[in-house]
Amino acid sequence: MARDEVFAARYAPPLLHVDTATPARIYDYLLGGKDNFAVDRQAAAALEQREPHARLIATENRRFLQRVVTYLVAQAGIDQIIDLGSGLPTVDNVHQIAHRHNPDVRVVYVDHDPIVLAHARALLADNPRTTVVAAQASDPAAVLSHPHTCALLDLTRPWALLGLALFHFIPTDPAEVIAGFTAHMPPGSHLALSHACREATTPETAAQVEAIYADTTTPLRLRSRAEIAALFTGFDLLTPGLQPITCWRPHHPPTNPDPVWLHGGLGVLASRG
Numbered sequence: 313m314a315r316d317e318v319f320a321a322r323y324a325p326p327l328l329h330v331d332t333a334t335p336a337r338i339y340d341y342l343l344g345g346k347d348n349f350a351v352d353r354q355a356a357a358a359l360e361q362r363e364p365h366a367r368l369i370a371t372e373n374r375r376f377l378q379r380v381v382t383y384l385v386a387q388a389g390i391d392q393i394i395d396l397g398s399g400l401p402t403v404d405n406v407h408q409i410a411h412r413h414n415p416d417v418r419v420v421y422v423d424h425d426p427i428v429l430a431h432a433r434a435l436l437a438d439n440p441r442t443t444v445v446a447a448q449a450s451d452p453a454a455v456l457s458h459p460h461t462c463a464l465l466d467l468t469r470p471w472a473l474l475g476l477a478l479f480h481f482i483p484t485d486p487a488e489v490i491a492g493f494t495a496h497m498p499p500g501s502h503l504a505l506s507h508a509c510r511e512a513t514t515p516e517t518a519a520q521v522e523a524i525y526a527d528t529t530t531p532l533r534l535r536s537r538a539e540i541a542a543l544f545t546g547f548d549l550l551t552p553g554l555q556p557i558t559c560w561r562p563h564h565p566p567t568n569p570d571p572v573w574l575h576g577g578l579g580v581l582a583s584r585g
């Protein structure tokens with residue numbers, strides 16, 4: 313019996329989805345992590361057949377996250393962050409990046425994948441400036457009124473919402489979801505996101521990738537560049553605006569312009585009225 317099957321037979325509670333791939337575990341595999349099952353690796357292999365740069369795209373997304381969080385903390389003075397769809401802990405997590413610049417930054421991690429939640433709780437158990445919330449990212453009230461969020465953050469002061477490689481997993485209107493969070497943001501708050509862009513590939517490849525994710529726990533929907541840009545309504549996009557993530561304030565010129573599936577940006581909430 314394979315190692316995964318032994319694990320599943322002995323320990324897996326029903327919600328672990330050992331027979332169905334999950335986006336968190338596929339992404340973990342693409343990043344070189346170990347918290348994935350055979351079914352996730354099969355889905356990742358199918359993705360890599362359609363998009364040979366799949367691993368590089370995942371790595372570049374983490375680099376984008378690193379640059380965004382560094383800017384937020386080191387330059388914009390943000391000290392409260394909600395990371396929606398945080399994913400499995402990896403080499404450089406949001407609080408670790410943030411704490412290099414300000415050890416007082418508070419981070420709320422939000423996800424709905426049971427393995428993500430279990431690992432995040434274990435990693436963060438002794439850290440009083442971080443917490444984990446099990447919630448649907450599409451439910452702003454559940455996230456913002458969760459006792460852990462309320463205990464850690466003061467939402468009357470500026471804070472940052474991260475939604476990297478997340479909103480393409482939200483089937484309902486993501487603009488409405490973001491508006492639900494924005495309604496509770498004071499001016500000076502920030503929104504950062506990256507999202508799979510429909511124009512970045514051919515219609516055939518887009519359909520194939522959507523078909524692969526249709527067989528996972530959480531289908532993926534590519535959106536047009538205009539739809540992604542509209543997610544920043546109410547925010548002033550900071551330079552260089554909405555870009556392929558490799559072109560957003562790169563530390564080095566992108567070596568390969570191909571893997572631009574994910575477009576991302578960072579905006580600051582303008583004062584209302």
Ligand SMILES: C[S@@+](CC[C@H](N)C(=O)[O-])C[C@H]1O[C@@H](n2cnc3c(N)ncnc32)[C@H](O)[C@@H]1O
Pocket residue numbers: 335336339373374377396397398399400422423424425428447448449450475476477478481482530
């Ligand atoms: C591709 S990973 C991205 C992880 C991280 N944000 C990053 O950019 O490195 C997407 C994550 O979003 C989570 N996710 C997807 N849909 C979600 C939802 N409706 N509510 C909460 N988390 C969700 C998945 O479980 C997964 O951990």
